[in-house]
Amino acid sequence: MINEKMYGLGDEPSAIRELFAYGMARKAEIGAENVFDFSIGNPSVPAPELVRETMLELLDMDPVALHAYSPAAGLPEVKEAIAAYLSERYDTTATSGHLYLTAGAAAALASSVAAVTHPGDEVVVVSPYFPEYRTWIEAAGCTIVEVPAAVPSFQPGIEALRAAIGPKTSAVIINTPNNPVGAVYTRESLEALAAMLREREEALGRPLYLISDEPYREITYGIEVPWVPSIYARTIVCYSYSKALSLPGERIGWVYVSDAADDGDAVAVAVAGAGRALGYVCAPVLLQRVAARCVGEPSDVAAYAENRRLLTEGLSALGYEYVEPDGAFYLWVRALEEDAQAFSDRAKEYELLIVPSDSFGVGGWVRLSYCIARDTIERSMPAFKALKESYEAKLSS
Amino acid sequence: MINEKMYGLGDEPSAIRELFAYGMARKAEIGAENVFDFSIGNPSVPAPELVRETMLELLDMDPVALHAYSPAAGLPEVKEAIAAYLSERYDTTATSGHLYLTAGAAAALASSVAAVTHPGDEVVVVSPYFPEYRTWIEAAGCTIVEVPAAVPSFQPGIEALRAAIGPKTSAVIINTPNNPVGAVYTRESLEALAAMLREREEALGRPLYLISDEPYREITYGIEVPWVPSIYARTIVCYSYSKALSLPGERIGWVYVSDAADDGDAVAVAVAGAGRALGYVCAPVLLQRVAARCVGEPSDVAAYAENRRLLTEGLSALGYEYVEPDGAFYLWVRALEEDAQAFSDRAKEYELLIVPSDSFGVGGWVRLSYCIARDTIERSMPAFKALKESYEAKLSS
DSSP, X not given: OOOHHHHHHHHSOOHHHHHHHHHHHHHHHHOGGGOEEOOOOOOOSOOOHHHHHHHHHHTTSOHHHHTSOOOTTOOHHHHHHHHHHHHHHTTSOOOGGGEEEEXXXXXXXXXXXXXXXXXXXXXXXXXSOOTHHHHHHHHTTOEEEEEEOOTTTOOOOHHHHHHHOOTTEEEEEEESSOTTTOOOOOHHHHHHXXXXXXXXXXXXXXXXXXXXXXXXXXXXXXXXOOOGGGTOSSEEEEEEHHHHTTOGGGOOEEEEEOTTSTTHHHHHHHHHHHHHHTTOOSSOHHHHHHHHHHTTOOOXXXXXXXXXXXXXXXXXXXXXXXEOOSBTTEEEEEOSSSOHHHHHHHHHTTTEEOEEGGGGTOSSEEEEEOOXXXXXXXXXXXXXXXXXXXXXXXXXO | OOOXXXXXXXXXXXXXXXXHHHHHHHHHHHOGGGOEEOOOOOOOSOOOHHHHHHHHHHTTSOHHHHTSOOOTTOOHHHHHHHHHHHHHHTTSOOOGGGEEEESHHHHHHHHHHHXXXXXXXXXXXXXXXXXXXXXXXXXXXXXXXXXXXXXXXXXXXXXXXXXXXXXXXXXXXXXXXXXXXXXXXXXXXXXHHHHHHHHHHHHHTSOOEEEEEOTTTTOBSSOXXXXXXXXXXXXXXXXXXXXXXXXXXXXXXXXXXXXXXXXXXXXXXXXXXXXXXXXXXXXXXXXXXXXXHHTTOOOOHHHHHHHHHHHHHHHHHTTOOEEOOSBTTEEEEEOSSSOHHHHHHHHHHTTEEOEEGGGGTOSSEEEEEOOSOXXXXXXXXXXXXXXXXXXXXXXXX
């Protein structure tokens, strides 16, 4: 018999993907220039030229060697290059044996959660949160425990997290820079989080893993993104080149298990074992080599910064309320009615595609991806104005 | 706490990978030309030139469009191209909605098993079998049930399979052309298997899925590889371009759920849902486009055929017993003592790296991969001779 949970996951695509698909159809219907699609986090700046140059060079290699299987954790020279980069950049010791190259951050997270949990455990997330966390936590047989972020900073709420961590808790997932709100967790927040986790570890007599999901690490607007393993030893960093190198469809990223953790060697082994169980043989090998060559290659953050300025200034002038983003390329905007889905639906009437907050675990907000053409943001302002006025007309009628 | 199952999977690499790693070290020590490495199924013929040409052309595309996320099941135009190819080649109706592009056959199998089973179910395999079947079956919470192939044909043993299929059985996995024995399942075998499965379905009152793992479909020596969905409706084909296009490290393949199955639409949805749960976002998108362009591009089977001739003639002259392979690039050779591991260990003394049969679920045999340089096969013969003589010396002493 078909597995009904898997059927459910296949049958109900995420709200983001659903809106994205609607947008594709709508653009075909009325012209792409008439749809203001803020739905998906597909980088709008091209991959750095070095990516293309590297691929062209690689295609001159012997194809048998180029396309061969790599070891399960990745090509040794690729892991060495990434470990050396991390060590230097974060003034730390990151060894290649603690790296496991993956098919993107999704594979990294699914493998990490499966590595440090048992069925029946609880995994704590900070809401609003990336919706697929629920999928991967439940796939590991665990229960997701949602703890609201502190408002209005959207930093992790330390006391609320402390209260949520109990004898079944195995891990806490954080996401910084954050999707969907754009917050970057400060050093102060992370130090308070680490101190609380160490206290809870001692009180509960069991290890607590901090899984730090960081695909937006390079997309920030002049703010520090602290290196979490240097703050909390039992950290597992999940990274992807999807956003930093604008390669989302290519699926390349890694898990790094902190060298500072007393059980780090064993966790790294378990992550690789979990990847094996999930059907991963090795990360796409051409892209492994690209990652090694392009590690540290800057993304065109200036384009996102300009989009961020245009969007926040425009919405501000129209009287919308939002969270000032320090990183990533999302704007978290207060819906103009309590029902975020209804607000998103009404926005569609103005050809505005914005993701309701419900699937991020909270009500009353929407997420706008601004990794889109600058021109789309500029031309969308009359639609945002009309959307707002439609609510004011309702109120005054 | 670390998940001990995942730790175990990470800590105990497969016998194949272990031997491969030993070979890498040994080659560094005594020179690659002095090690006769028959351990791993890494294609030795280069990818067709069209793969490189296609990649070069694709790199002229707008990088934002080229590297963007695809829908979870794959780019529509890629799925259309593959569905059209399958429909024409196998004189059938394969629709693109029943295709789910994957990161290789491993992802295809892990997703398919999770889609049509529930924890506690049984999945039947024909031994000897590809060792990772056990990993993916157990990862889905199911029990593997091993049924020996018919000897000496190594076709599926219909009566033994019938006896093994009970009220907990959800699926049967077959692998044709077969790794490790090289057998290609005949139309007659598959028709008998299908008839038996239909009988058992009726008797048990539950669907039985036939998962046909076919990465070696294009690697055959003049024998038909029947299209299984045309023989048994509830078939799920798992395919990979790893061997056909010599791209094993790039991770590109697909699941095709038969259009003839009454529940095929739902199974296709469940496969996609399972892929989502396992952390797959989309198959590597550059490779998706390569697959569409190179679908049906012939592999250089002639090179493997020549290797097969050299190896079988050479071993035959030395008095080794083996199964005549009709497909894939493996030779299944009778070990010269009952303990296959001991035989493999002794072979190492002659710098021969051959995989003991134990991890394929049976004792007393070894697997030789002949997707290697022709020259290695030629030069290995004195070592095989000496290995054999070492046993004869033992007997006569």
